[in-house]
Amino acid sequence: MRTEVAELGQECWEELARGRGSLAVVPGSFDPVTLGHVDVIERAAALFGSVIVGVADNAAKRPLLDVATRLELVAGCVADLAGVRVARLDGLLAEFCRAVGATAIVKGLRGGHDWGHEAPMALVNRELTGVETVLLVAAPDWAHVSSSIVKDVARHGGDVGSYVSPDVAAALARAFGRASARVGVGWRGALD
Numbered sequence: 001m002r003t004e005v006a007e008l009g010q011e012c013w014e015e016l017a018r019g020r021g022s023l024a025v026v027p028g029s030f031d032p033v034t035l036g037h038v039d040v041i042e043r044a045a046a047l048f049g050s051v052i053v054g055v056a057d058n059a060a061k062r063p064l065l066d067v068a069t070r071l072e073l074v075a076g077c078v079a080d081l082a083g084v085r086v087a088r089l090d091g092l093l094a095e096f097c098r099a100v101g102a103t104a105i106v107k108g109l110r111g112g113h114d115w116g117h118e119a120p121m122a123l124v125n126r127e128l129t130g131v132e133t134v135l136l137v138a139a140p141d142w143a144h145v146s147s148s149i150v151k152d153v154a155r156h157g158g159d160v161g162s163y164v165s166p167d168v169a170a171a172l173a174r175a176f177g178r179a180s181a182r183v184g185v186g187w188r189g190a191l192d
């Protein structure tokens with residue numbers, strides 16, 4: 001893991017040396033990754049040039065999807081985004097940022113509830129290693145979308161196609177013991 005992180009940091013810094021900006025980490029549980037997450041990742045890449053999406057194991061949160069599945073689904077969603085890499089986040093986020101040489105942590109902010117959750121973490125992360133957190137206000141299209149709501153809709157057999165990629169919808173269907181996901185026009189409509 002240590003070598004992997006070092007190599008990841010090296011790759012990113014080589015890109016920086018070629019003038020691509022600086023490096024940010026977009027961390028999360030991504031259980032599952034939503035189109036709101038993808039929007040934040042895309043905007044972080046536009047701001048910083050290089051982004052590592054850190055997929056936290058977070059066993060304490062008892063995720064629905066295992067970390068390997070979450071990593072694969074995030075990788076699928078960001079495959080077309082330049083300058084974006086995906087890595088497993090083990091241990092402290094602040095230490096991970098230091099190991100890869102990230103200037104900032106970027107997260108989305110949907111409302112007051114997110115602020116209450118994010119502000120203390122941002123302060124602790126800065127106290128730990130000096131890394132700053134940049135909170136991007138969620139785009140109106142995604143301000144109501146959360147992994148928890150998506151899971152709840154999927155758990156009851158609803159169509160989550162407006163909020164997640166087809167692969168994520170299929171993974172949720174499998175996780176809830178269904179043969180296939182109900183996916184409407186949402187995914188296409190959301191991207192067009």
Ligand code: PNS
Nearest residue numbers: 027028029030056091092093094121124
């Ligand atoms: O998507 P989430 O569940 O809100 O993401 C939470 C995450 C992964 C950002 C947070 O749990 C985290 O930073 N985990 C790594 C361990 C750590 O650094 N904890 C102290 C945070 S101040």
